[in-house]
């Protein structure tokens with residue numbers, strides 16, 4: 001049974017869930033305070049899925065929001081929600097220092113290595129064997145597109161290992177602070193801010 005069946009989902013696009021809500025709520029609150037006096041703030045949401053988080057940030061802050069996703073169906077849905085979305089692998093097409101903030105609710109579930117990534121929901125959910133197969137390259141590359149005073153909002157699960165992500169972020173030159181968390185029966189979700 002693949003991850004899509006396990007989670008009982010029937011779509012190619014990840015629909016807003018508790019993790020989306022926690023990231024949207026905490027980032028809007030934090031970013032709203034940072035951008036109050038900065039009308040030209042530009043934000044990137046990586047892996048936008050349905051576009052829910054990007055829409056919330058656009059509606060609740062002064063920022064201009066751009067979104068990316070590897071999944072073309074997600075890009076289509078986000079655009080239909082009015083989000084400026086492009087198909088991209090992580091931050092690859094964007095210019096150096098382009099963003100004041102970058103948000104990411106990554107695929108983070110640890111997954112059996114034999115489990116093939118053969119559908120879009122697998123790409124939305126699976127973080128590979130240790131849960132960090134997408135998070136690690138994100139941490140290694142996001143600094144390039146972030147303004148030196150910018151901030152990353154990264155959602156992490158206890159299933160993925162918050163300490164391991166904080167340590168890896170440190171290796172990539174970021175200091176991490178948790179700004180929100182929420183516990184569920186099988187995991188605790190945490191939103192980290194990363195500053196260079």
Ligand SMILES: C[S@@+](CC[C@H](N)C(=O)[O-])C[C@H]1O[C@@H](n2cnc3c(N)ncnc32)[C@H](O)[C@@H]1O
Nearest residue numbers: 014016020047048049069070071089090105124
């Ligand atoms: C957990 S879902 C989050 C979706 C949405 N942001 C939300 O919070 O509801 C992860 C998203 O990341 C996208 N994704 C996975 N790998 C990616 C990559 N290398 N580059 C861009 N997006 C990616 C998936 O297609 C999926 O839409």
